[in-house]
Amino acid sequence: MKKKSDSARSVRYLRLAHRYFEAETSPREEARLRRYVVGRGADDERFDEVRAVMGYMAAARRAQPVSPSRSLRPARAWRAAAAVAAIVLTVGTAAWIDYRRDNVCVAYIGGRRVTDTDRVMAEMHRAIHAAQRPADTPTMEQQLSDIFSQIDYSE
Amino acid sequence: MKRPFSLLLLLTLLVAPAAAQKDLCVERLFDGSLRARTSATEVVVKGKSLKAYNLTLFRSITLKSTPSETRTIESWVRTDGKNAVTKVENFVNTSQTNTRLSYAFYELPAERPRQRRYISYSNRTPQSEQGGTLTIIYMEGSASPMELKRHFAE
Numbered sequence: 001m002k003k004k005s006d007s008a009r010s011v012r013y014l015r016l017a018h019r020y021f022e023a024e025t026s027p028r029e030e031a032r033l034r035r036y037v038v039g040r041g042a043d044d045e046r047f048d049e050v051r052a053v054m055g056y057m058a059a060a061r062r063a064q065p066v067s068p069s070r071s072l073r074p075a076r077a078w079r080a081a082a083a084v085a086a087i088v089l090t091v092g093t094a095a096w097i098d099y100r101r102d103n104v105c106v107a108y109i110g111g112r113r114v115t116d117t118d119r120v121m122a123e124m125h126r127a128i129h130a131a132q133r134p135a136d137t138p139t140m141e142q143q144l145s146d147i148f149s150q151i152d153y154s155e
Numbered sequence: 156m157k158r159p160f161s162l163l164l165l166l167t168l169l170v171a172p173a174a175a176q177k178d179l180c181v182e183r184l185f186d187g188s189l190r191a192r193t194s195a196t197e198v199v200v201k202g203k204s205l206k207a208y209n210l211t212l213f214r215s216i217t218l219k220s221t222p223s224e225t226r227t228i229e230s231w232v233r234t235d236g237k238n239a240v241t242k243v244e245n246f247v248n249t250s251q252t253n254t255r256l257s258y259a260f261y262e263l264p265a266e267r268p269r270q271r272r273y274i275s276y277s278n279r280t281p282q283s284e285q286g287g288t289l290t291i292i293y294m295e296g297s298a299s300p301m302e303l304k305r306h307f308a309e
Binding site: 101102103104105106107108109110111113117120121123124125126127128129130131132 | 189190191192193194195196197198199200201202203204213215217258275276277279288290291292307
């Protein structure tokens with residue numbers, strides 16, 4: 001009885017091995033075949049070839065390193081995007097700071113800060129008026145005119 | 156490592172202020188130390204608000220000063236005006252031996268082409284022994300003295 005079931009089993013796995021070499025097996029079937037050829041069918045010489053191929057494939061998978069480009073590609077893209085964002089932020093911030101520094105309109109009146117443009121410009125004009133030469137101060141032209149008007153040209 | 160450092164250096168250069176009046180004595184009046192004073196008014200205007208006057212920078216301080224402050228500020232103004240390209244000064248006698256600067260206008264040597272610099276000073280009460288009411292103005296721009304007179308003279 002045992003021999004008959006073993007024989008039927010081995011025939012089933014032989015058919016599975018044939019399909020394995022035709023690349024028609026699923027990963028589950030391959031795993032089942034692999035378990036058989038190293039387990040119950042380890043002494044069956046008819047599966048030597050299957051064992052040899054499966055052994056070679058396993059060794060090749062262990063020896064091959066992980067492809068760096070495939071696993072790090074997403075990380076590289078993120079780094080590039082972050083670098084571009086940092087540059088844009090830096091240049092934008094610098095341009096904004098430059099604009100703010102180059103356009104100022106502020107007055108400090110009696111200790112209070114005033115930013116209303118009309119009020120600040122009014123203070124500017126007030127300062128200019130205050131700094132002008134006093135009206136009763138003679139100009140150079142007036143002084144020269146006074147000097148030469150005194151000279152008698154009749155000589 | 157080099158790239159972030161270069162970016163940082165570029166940012167620093169872009170934001171570093173460049174003030175042409177840094178070499179002047181009157182700069183000390185515009186360092187913000189007088190802003191809290193109730194008897195002082197400081198005005199700072201830069202950029203687009205001054206375009207109509209062909210100026211790029213306008214700074215002024217008007218304050219009621221003590222006698223010692225008046226003497227100090229007057230000496231700063233006269234020091235800065237020493238090498239002026241154009242100079243107008245008016246003095247009044249405060250005593251037989253003392254004079255006080257009542258008005259001054261200086262055009263300073265230009266540091267860059269089309270970047271003229273001016274200092275204007277006025278002491279409305281030069282003969283007062285209690286100090287003075289001083290107005291000090293610093294301006295930069297391409298405007299000539301004639302243009303300034305046309306824009307601001309009464």
